[in-house]
Amino acid sequence: MESILSLQQVSKTFKSGNRLLTVLDNVSFSVPKGATLSIVGPSGSGKTTLLGLCAGLDRCSSGRVVLQNNHLEKLNEDQLAAVRNKYIGFIFQNFQLMPTLTAIENVMVPLELRGEKKVRARAMELLDKVGIADRSHHYPAQLSGGEQQRVSIARAFCNRPGILFADEPTGNLDAETSEKIVSLIFDLNKEAGTTLVLVTHDGDLAAKTQRIIHLKGGKIVSDKPTILTA
Numbered sequence: 001m002e003s004i005l006s007l008q009q010v011s012k013t014f015k016s017g018n019r020l021l022t023v024l025d026n027v028s029f030s031v032p033k034g035a036t037l038s039i040v041g042p043s044g045s046g047k048t049t050l051l052g053l054c055a056g057l058d059r060c061s062s063g064r065v066v067l068q069n070n071h072l073e074k075l076n077e078d079q080l081a082a083v084r085n086k087y088i089g090f091i092f093q094n095f096q097l098m099p100t101l102t103a104i105e106n107v108m109v110p111l112e113l114r115g116e117k118k119v120r121a122r123a124m125e126l127l128d129k130v131g132i133a134d135r136s137h138h139y140p141a142q143l144s145g146g147e148q149q150r151v152s153i154a155r156a157f158c159n160r161p162g163i164l165f166a167d168e169p170t171g172n173l174d175a176e177t178s179e180k181i182v183s184l185i186f187d188l189n190k191e192a193g194t195t196l197v198l199v200t201h202d203g204d205l206a207a208k209t210q211r212i213i214h215l216k217g218g219k220i221v222s223d224k225p226t227i228l229t230a
């Protein structure tokens with residue numbers, strides 16, 4: 001099956017004083033279009049760093065990241081931004097909404113950057129889909145954590161991304177809100193055929209994806225299909 005994402009021998013090192021810290025060590029895997037995948041592992045194992053490299057938010061020290069036939073290491077910052085805008089949605093654990101913009105404006109920004117027309121109507125449609133159309137004129141500080149996460153999901157889906165990366169999408173939410181957010185992500189995922197790559201500490205959430213990659217000390221220690229019970 002065609003891959004939307006492929007990593008080949010990816011390593012990431014950081015300088016710490018005069019020492020080199022290897023955070024990702026020779027990581028390789030491919031993700032077929034439309035698949036769902038979780039990346040799990042202990043704190044500090046490199047999960048967030050890996051997601052950032054896959055999404056073109058950061059660059060690897062060696063190796064290759066190929067996303068939708070684009071070799072990310074060969075792109076300059078503007079080209080990377082264009083690839084992110086065209087193919088990628090990203091949901092952060094701490095939402096990362098712009099505090100000075102209302103909910104609807106937060107969703108409109110990426111649409112405007114793409115030069116789309118009727119952006120307000122489209123943003124409203126997305127807020128409606130995630131169930132917070134009635135909060136569209138609230139600023140992030142006036143929204144609960146779950147509501148902010150819904151806005152960030154609407155924003156992540158606004159460019160109809162081929163692939164969605166979510167870093168602990170339910171990490172800051174209570175159990176009930178988490179459940180709603182998870183079904184929202186998987187529903188939107190099914191509807192649009194979006195590939196889903198999640199980082200999570202939540203075993204139940206990981207078990208909902210088709211495959212689980214386990215990282216330890218920056219290396220893949222297992223990469224297996226999930227045994228789906230439902």
Ligand SMILES: Nc1ncnc2c1ncn2[C@@H]1O[C@H](COP(=O)(O)OP(=O)(O)OP(=O)(O)O)[C@@H](O)[C@H]1O
Pocket residue numbers: 014015021023041042043044045046047048049050
């Ligand atoms: N910019 C940086 N400079 C130096 N070290 C960094 C940098 N970013 C991350 N690291 C280190 O890389 C390691 C992996 O961090 P990362 O955030 O990817 O782990 P994680 O698996 O996502 O952890 P958690 O589950 O706690 O979020 C950590 O030891 C961290 O301190």
